[in-house]
Amino acid sequence: MHQDTHPHTYDYVVIGGGTAGSVIAARLTENPDVTVAVIEGGPSDVGRDDVLTLRRWMGLLGGELDYDYPTTEQPRGNSHIRHSRARVLGGCSSHNTLIAFKPLPSDWDEWEASGAKGWGSVPMEAYYARLKNNIVPVDEKDRNAIARDFVDAALNTLDVPRVEGFNKKPFNDGVGFFDLAYHPENNKRSSASVAYLHPVMDERPNLHVFLETWAHKLELDGTRAEGVHVRTKDGEELLVRARREVLLCAGAVDSPRLLLHSGVGPRADLEALGIPVAHDLPGVGENLLDHPESVIVWETNGPIPENSAMDSDAGLFVRRDPEHAGPDLMFHFYQIPFTDNPERLGYRRPAHGVSMTPNIPKPKSRGRLFLTSADPSVKPALDFRYFTDDDDYDGRTLVDGIRIAREIAKTEPLAGWLKREVCPGPDITGDEELSEYARKVAHTVYHPAGTCRMGAPDDPLAVVDPELRIRGLDGIRIADASVFPTMTAVNPMIGVLMVGEKAADLVGAAHASGGAA
Numbered sequence: 249m250h251q252d253t254h255p256h257t258y259d260y261v262v263i264g265g266g267t268a269g270s271v272i273a274a275r276l277t278e279n280p281d282v283t284v285a286v287i288e289g290g291p292s293d294v295g296r297d298d299v300l301t302l303r304r305w306m307g308l309l310g311g312e313l314d315y316d317y318p319t320t321e322q323p324r325g326n327s328h329i330r331h332s333r334a335r336v337l338g339g340c341s342s343h344n345t346l347i348a349f350k351p352l353p354s355d356w357d358e359w360e361a362s363g364a365k366g367w368g369s370v371p372m373e374a375y376y377a378r379l380k381n382n383i384v385p386v387d388e389k390d391r392n393a394i395a396r397d398f399v400d401a402a403l404n405t406l407d408v409p410r411v412e413g414f415n416k417k418p419f420n421d422g423v424g425f426f427d428l429a430y431h432p433e434n435n436k437r438s439s440a441s442v443a444y445l446h447p448v449m450d451e452r453p454n455l456h457v458f459l460e461t462w463a464h465k466l467e468l469d470g471t472r473a474e475g476v477h478v479r480t481k482d483g484e485e486l487l488v489r490a491r492r493e494v495l496l497c498a499g500a501v502d503s504p505r506l507l508l509h510s511g512v513g514p515r516a517d518l519e520a521l522g523i524p525v526a527h528d529l530p531g532v533g534e535n536l537l538d539h540p541e542s543v544i545v546w547e548t549n550g551p552i553p554e555n556s557a558m559d560s561d562a563g564l565f566v567r568r569d570p571e572h573a574g575p576d577l578m579f580h581f582y583q584i585p586f587t588d589n590p591e592r593l594g595y596r597r598p599a600h601g602v603s604m605t606p607n608i609p610k611p612k613s614r615g616r617l618f619l620t621s622a623d624p625s626v627k628p629a630l631d632f633r634y635f636t637d638d639d640d641y642d643g644r645t646l647v648d649g650i651r652i653a654r655e656i657a658k659t660e661p662l663a664g665w666l667k668r669e670v671c672p673g674p675d676i677t678g679d680e681e682l683s684e685y686a687r688k689v690a691h692t693v694y695h696p697a698g699t700c701r702m703g704a705p706d707d708p709l710a711v712v713d714p715e716l717r718i719r720g721l722d723g724i725r726i727a728d729a730s731v732f733p734t735m736t737a738v739n740p741m742i743g744v745l746m747v748g749e750k751a752a753d754l755v756g757a758a759h760a761s762g763g764a765a
């Protein structure tokens with residue numbers, strides 16, 4: 249009774265109107281009798297051309313719509329990586345490149361095998377079919393001549409198939425233009441907010457979106473999540489209450505961050521910072537995953553044609569180990585010289601150029617997110633422990649990547665475009681020196697995940713169970729990239745959207761059966 253008299257009470261409170269949060273809020277409010285509040289730290293993306301135009305994505309990195317998280321010192325990698333995380337409705341789907349891959353069957357089956365019962369490839373297939381995003385292959389008019397020639401050169405170099413529609417069937421290797429979640433006719437995003445929230449935001453009185461409102465602490469009554477404390481744009485402190493459930497969708501950095509500031513996490517760490525322990529949950533912040541990548545850049549003989557969807561429209565998957573489940577090396581092809589990190593080592597950006605960025609689909613290194621202060625405004629520490637796995641699988645993968653990239657670059661029809669290799673440069677050829685280069689200029693594909701990982705109900709390091717309920721708490725689930733038990737071999741956004749769809753199902757089913765989280 250007490251809850252219902254509180255002014256800011258909703259059936260569900262979704263913390264984070266990002267990729268997964270937008271899906272959940274839209275799905276739950278399909279029922280007009282259900283009320284939902286979305287607490288979103290950023291502004292709306294409606295009418296914002298800078299956000300909605302896909303090809304402008306790079307202009308958003310590091311700007312006012314980016315939380316911009318640094319990493320801790322990375323002794324074997326690049327300590328200067330900035331992890332971009334979007335502060336705007338739609339979350340990272342509003343500033344990413346919208347490359348759209350359904351996770352491979354082997355990705356989901358790995359989740360199921362790790363204890364995520366019900367998340368195998370067969371049951372997950374239905375959630376892909378439900379997605380509202382406009383997922384289409386890069387449009388013909390956006391297919392740049394040099395990207396087409398990269399595809400043909402890879403076909404002429406490697407024993408991989410041409411793929412036209414990476415989501416049509418599972419693959420182990422292949423080269424081709426990506427599927428993107430966009431509208432080719434005007435280059436506008438089909439982000440989570442565009443596809444799920446824009447059509448309903450002004451129509452549904454049962455959906456209330458708090459914009460530029462920051463959630464800083466969960467309200468817990470014993471083990472039950474009652475709501476969340478937020479600070480609005482005007483600096484007002486509010487307690488937003490959930491009659492049924494809180495859904496934490498703040499992403500792989502901010503979901504564990506909010507839990508830790510609410511006293512939910514590893515006891516010793518919380519005590520060391522003087523944060524009162526509400527619930528000792530040792531897995532919070534562990535299992536920090538990412539897709540690290542390196543880069544090889546060529547100067548071209550002259551300017552490249554202008555047309556493109558977002559400057560990285562084609563890519564290549566290789567399976568070096570025939571026993572590996574799915575691809576074990578991926579490349580994005582950029583029709584721009586991507587020298588941001590090499591410039592720190594003294595390389596110069598050519599006026600015209602292209603890049604290939606080999607990345608590690610299934611990296612073995614695991615990192616950790618932790619707090620350094622009890623002050624919620626201090627950014628958490630992200631220690632990815634890049635390239636620290638025991639047998640140096642991750643480092644060796646990038647060296648293989650640079651070697652394969654060089655073979656493709658030597659092959660027509662790409663070779664004729666290229667004037668010289670800018671970095672690492674033709675003199676860098678040995679394994680050791682290639683590895684040193686690859687790791688020092690390493691970048692991220694911007695895929696942090698796994699910090700509140702899902703696992704079996706009796707797995708002590710799991711943060712959520714297979715129904716996404718936080719272990720040991722009531723009335724709260726997590727649904728975003730943080731619940732990934734392992735990294736998908738492919739870019740993760742579609743997987744996150746599917747987590748959102750499944751979460752909405754789980755919440756609906758719980759309510760229908762009279763239960764809750």
Ligand SMILES: Cc1cc2nc3c(=O)[nH]c(=O)nc-3n(C[C@H](O)[C@H](O)[C@H](O)COP(=O)(O)OP(=O)(O)OC[C@H]3O[C@@H](n4cnc5c(N)ncnc54)[C@H](O)[C@@H]3O)c2cc1C
Pocket residue numbers: 263264265266267268269287288289290332333334335336337338339340341343344345346347348349461462463464497498499500502503506693694695696727728729730738739740741742744
């Ligand atoms: C530059 C870039 C390019 C990428 N390119 C691709 C790609 O092409 N393909 C692909 O598959 N993946 C890509 N990714 C990754 C993909 O976008 C993310 O994995 C995915 O969008 C994450 O979704 P999420 O729901 O976990 O978090 P997010 O989408 O980040 O949502 C979190 C939301 O919560 C809000 N929030 C956070 N904390 C709080 C708080 N305390 N209070 C209130 N609100 C809060 C944020 O503002 C945000 O809106 C890219 C990522 C980046 C950054």
